[in-house]
Amino acid sequence: MDAAMTELPTPEELRARLEALAARRGFLLPHHGALAAGAPDLHVAYLAMYEALTVMPRQLSPLERECVWLCLLVAAEEAIGTHHLELFRAAGGTDSIAQSLIALAGAAPACDAFAFAHRHWEGQLPALDPASAWASTVAALRGALAPDLADLALLAVQAARGSRVGIARQIERLYAQKVDEARIVEALSYIIWPKGVNAFVEACDVWHRLMVTGAITPSARFAAWRDMPGLGAFDPASGRVVSGFGGEGNDGSARDRAAD
Template identity: 45%
Template sequence: MAAALPDLQDAYGVMYRALTLTDCHLDPFEKEFVWLAILTAADEHVGTHHVDLFFRTGGTGRQAEAAFRLVAWAWGAETFAFLDRHWQGYFPEVPAARGYLDGVAALVAGLDVPPALARLALLGIHAARGEEWALAVDLEAAYGAAVPEPKMAEALSLALWPCGVNQFLKASVVWLTLLRSGRVNPSAPFREWAETPGQDGFVLPPRGGEAG
C-alpha cells in the first residue's frame, strides 16, 4: 500500500485506531469478548492479539467458553429461521424466536457472562455471518432488555474489520427494518436515522426512465 496506494495506507491506520484502539461505548472487556466471538465466527485464527487482550482485560476460560457456545449456537440459528418461515403453523407451541432465545439463555447460564453482553456478542456474530433472521431476533431482544443502542452499534461495527463493509451494511438494513416495524422504541437519534430517507444502500434506482 505504501508504494501503490498511500492514501489507503493512511486511512487504514485511522480506521484501525477508531475501531480497535479507541474507547467508545463498550468497556475494554466487553469489546474483547465481542471480538473473540466475531473472530471465531469469521474463522479468523490470525487475530491472536485479541485473545491476548481478552485475558488482559480480565477474561477467563469460562467466559471464553460462553463466547464459543454463542458462536456454535449462532451457526445453528438457521434451524429456527426455517421453522419461522415454513413450519411455524405446525408447531404453534414452539415459537421460533422464543426457542432460539431460550437456547441462548441456557447456553451461557453459569458462565459469568451477563445476558446483555451475550446479546451484544450475538449481534456481532450475526453481522459477521450475515444471519438476518437471528440478528433481527437478537436486536429486538436487546431492546427488550434495555441494552444501550450505542453499545449495540459498536458491537455490530466490529464485524467491519474481519468481514467487510457489506456485512455491516446488511446488518444495518436489518436494524432499519426493525426500527421501521414499530416493534421497538428507539431513542431519538436512532429514530431519526430510521426516518431519514435513502438509507437502503443496496437498492439501485431505475435506469434511464425504465419502470422500477
Template identity: 50%
Template structure:
C-alpha cells in the same frame, strides 16, 4: 512505471523506500508485529494506508462504548464466526483485560449458538405451518439464555457477542430477533452499534450494510423505542442502494459509501 533502479514501483525512488521502511518500523514498534498487507499498502497506496490506519484505530484501539474486556469477548466471537485465526492479538488483549478460561468457554458456547441460528430461522421460513405452536424467536432466545445460566459472561456481553456474530454470519432473521430482545433488555444502542461495527474488519462493509438495513427495518416497524438519534436515522428517507431502471443509463455519481 519504474523506480530509478528500473524496478516497477511508485516512481519516488529512495524516498519512497525510506517512507515504507519508516512506516513499517513505526507499526512494529507500536504494536509488536506487522501483517504483510500493511507493507503492501505502504509501498503502493500510501493514502489508503493512512486512512486504513485511522479506521483501524477507531474500530479496534481507541476506547469506545464497550469496556475493554467486553469488546475483546465480542472480537473473539467474531473471529471464530469468520474462521479467522490470524487475530491472535485479540487473544492477548482478552487475557490482558482479565479474560479467563471460564469466560472463554462461555463465549464459545454463545458463538456456537449464534452460528447455529439458521436452524431456528428454517422454522418460520419453511415449516411454520407444520408447527403452529412453536415460536422460533422465543426458542432461540430461551436457548441462548440457558447457555448463559452459569453467569460466566454478563448477559449484556453475551447479547452483544451474539449480535456481532449474527451480523458477521449474515443471519438477518436471528439478528432481528436479537436486536429486538436487546431493546427489551435495555441495552445501550451505542454499545450495540459498536459491537456490530467490528465485523467490518474481518468480514467487510457489505455484511455491515445488511445488518444496518435489518436494524433500520426494526426501528421503522414500531416494535422498539429508539433514542432520539436512532429515531432520526429511521426517519431519514431514501436509504438504500441506487435504484436502476431496466435498460436505462444511470448517470450515477461516484460511489459515496
C-alpha cells in the same frame, strides 16, 4: 506526476515507516507493506480507521470489547486474530468465559433453524416459538456472561454470518433489555474488519427496517436516522435509490423472519 498525488516513499522512507509501525504494534502484517509502498495516503487513512474502530475506547469496557471480538473471530473463522486473545486475557477474560463465548458463536445457526422450523412445520410443531426457543438456547450457553453482553456478541456473530433472521432477533432482544444504542453500534461495527463494510451495511438495513416497521422503538437520536428519506441502494435499471438491499440472508432468512 499529478499535483494531487502524494509522492511515493523512497525505500529508506518505507523501511523507516514500517519499522516504526512494527515497533508500535509489536507485529506487522503483510498488507501494511503493500499499502505503505504503493498507496501511502490510503495507508494513513487505513491506520486511522483501524485506531478509531478497534483501539480507541468507545462504549464497551475492554473485557466486553474483547468478548465480542472472540465471538466474532470464531464466527468469521479468523485464526489470525491472536492478538485479540491476548487482549481478552489482559482484560480479565477466563477460560470459562471463553468457553461460553465459543459455544454461543457455534450455536448461532440455531436461531435460523428455529425460524425455519416454525415457518415450514408450524402444523406439526405448534408449540415451537422461535423467540423463546432461541432465548432458552442463549440462557443455557452464556454461563456467567451478562445477558446484554451475550446478546451484543451474538449480534456481531449473526451479522458476520449474514443472517438477517439472527440480526433482527438480536436487535429486538437488545432493545427489550434497553441496551444503549451506542453499545449496539460498537459491537456491530467490529464486523467491518473481518467481514467488510457490506456486511455492516446489511446489518444496519435490518436494524433500520425494524425501526421503520415499529418492531423496535429507537431513541430520539436514532429516530432521526429512521426518518431520513432516501435510504437504500442505487437501482441501475431505474436510476433511482430503492429501499433495502435485496432482502434475503443465508437460507432464505428474510422469508423466515417475516413469518415469525
